[in-house]
Amino acid sequence: MGAALSELNERHTGSVSFGQVHLLKHAAVACAAALFGDENDEYAKASLEIGHRRAALAISSLRSFQISNEQDVATLLILGVAMVTFAMHVSDGQASLISHYTLSLIKPLAHTMYTMHSSLIDYWMCLVCTETSECLLKSEVPSMRVDPCKRTHEVDRYLGLSSSIFAHLYDICEAGNSLKNASMATAANVMERLAFIKVAVEQWHTNPPSNFLDQYTQVEVVSMLSQAKIFRFAALLIIHRLQYPYGEQDREAYVLSRAIIDEFDMVLQIAQRSVPCTTLPYLAACFEIIVSDSRDAAVKKMKDIVTFSRQSRFLFEKTLSSVWEARDHGYHFHWFEIGRYAAIGAPGK
Known part of the structure; x- marks a missing residue:
């Protein structure tokens, strides 16, 4: 993320105003301080103090930001992703709120996003992924629905071949939110809609560009194809748990x-690194584990899968242990009811 931020900053800040460059510097310093503190315990406190000061200035700029042209959109995306990055490294970060606010500013221009430079679209999708992951976990509705027809044959920097499935993930969030607020009379209609979403997810597949195999290494291809499978399996798993509570219909889950988990194992073995943006799918998969030894193995493996930050790993384990505790107490609850039983934190990247 840090390298990508630097690259995008250099590529798109050539024509921004002095004021915009200044606020992006605040964001960049905040991120650098958080990353340095995350990797160096000796300097963690001092780094976070610097990071929080600079982040406060950048967030203040974000709150007053107004979009007048395409360059403003580029600046906003850089600023938003930088602040989300910082937030996911600190204990009091609000990554989902920052992504939600940034996307709310961009939403009126959603129809123009698909024509922007690919690096900017990737950053936009990074924000979409951050917000959608949180909304899936809490059964809330994201700010924007991605047009799947405009994200086919595209390779995203973070989401690989998977960006078009986020339209279906939006629909799952919407259904989960409806179920969370539904009466007995309306729940049946939502379940019927959920069945159609399930069919759409089952039929979803990747559409790589024609030169895909020539552009990417074998390891990159394997990682992206596995990432797509992980998202699809996770979507089906969440749909299943919206339909059936934990403790019922457990075999399919x-x-x-x-x-x-098998896809993660394969990628870790072949690529020797985790799959980007798939913390929530791994969390959903781990919710299903009920055997003690298997749980211990899943937590141990988490260190290789949830690699974005120590704070991300802390929130992951906190959420996971609370759901396991609820299941061990015999509670039968649907996915849209997780918030009643779990200590939910932002699921990270």
């Missing part, structure tokens, strides 16, 4: 959970 376990099969999907095992499929997700």
Whole structure:
């Protein structure tokens, strides 16, 4: 993320005003301080103090930001992603709120986003992913629905071949939110809609560009194809748990959970690194584990899968342990009811 931020900053700040460059510097310093503190315990406190001061200035600029032209959109995306990055490294960060606010500013221009430079679209999708992951976990509705037709044959920097599935993830969030607020009379209609979403997810597949195999290494291809499978399996698993509570129809859920974990195992073995933006799918898969030894193995493996920051790993384990505790107490709850039983934190990247 840090390298990508630097690259995008250099590429798109040539014609921004002095004031915009200044506020981007605040964001860049905040991120650098958070990253340095995350990797160096000796300097963690001092780094975070610097980071919080600079982040406060950048957030203040974000709150008053107004879009007048395309260059403003580029600046806003850089600023938003930088602040989300900082927030995901600190204990009091609000990554989902920052992504939500940034996307709310961009939303009136949604129809123009697909024509922008690919690096800017990737940053936009990074914000969409951050917000959608949180909304899936809390059964809330994201700010924007991605047009899947405009994200086919595209390779995203963070989401690989998977960006078009975020339209279906939006629909799952919407259905989960409806179920969370539904009466007995309206729940049946939502369940019917959820069945159609399930069919759409089952039929979803990647559409790589024609030169895909020539542009990317074998390891990159394997990682992106696995990432797509992980998102698809996770979507089906969440749909299943919207339909059936934990403790019921567990066999199908376990099969999907095992499929997700197997994909992670394969990528870790071949690529020797985790799959970007898939913390929530791994969390959903781990919710299904009920055997103590398997849980211990899943937590141990988490250190290789949830690699974005120590804070991301802390929130992951906190959420996971609270759901396991609720299941161990015999509570049967649907996915849209997780908030009643879990200590939910932002799921990270």
